[in-house]
Amino acid sequence: MAPKLDLLPRYAEGVLRILDEQVPEAEVWAFGSRVVGGAHEGSDLDLVLRNPGDLTAPLSGLGALIEALSQSTIPILVEVHDWARLPDSFHEEIEKKSLLFRVPVKPAA
Structure with missing residues (x-):
């Protein structure tokens, strides 16, 4: 069974909007x-x-992203x-149980 994100759609939409504005070239995993x-x-x-x-x-752009998330009305903490x-060991843990949250909206420069 594929992992599912436990997040209200309105919060996910708000986070996605900020990601699109601040880091459009990033691939984002939850x-x-x-x-x-x-x-x-x-x-x-x-x-x-x-x-x-x-x-x-x-x-x-991570600093600007973190600032935009903290200034938003999204009522949960978003850790970026x-x-x-x-470290590689953290990569391995993330890869075990994660899901693609957003594909890039524009290619990296």
């Missing part, structure tokens, strides 16, 4: 309790952003991580 189960209303949303053209290249800055 992981953590909202994917594997056990989430509650106040659980955070864990996201990892990847540069689909080069997984080892850090993404630009850059794939290129995470």
Whole structure:
């Protein structure tokens, strides 16, 4: 059975809108309790952003993304991580139980 995101659609839409504005070139994966189960209303949303053209290249714009998420009206904490800055052991854990949250809306420059 494929993982399912435990997040109200209106919150997901708000996060997607901010991602589209701030990091349109990023591939975004969700992981953590909202994917594997056990989430509650106040659980955070864990996201990892990847540069689909080069997984080892850090993404630009993460600071602005984090600021936009914190200033939004989305009532949950959204934790954002850059794939290129995470250790390989964390990559392995994320790959085990994650789901694609958003494909890039424009190619990486």
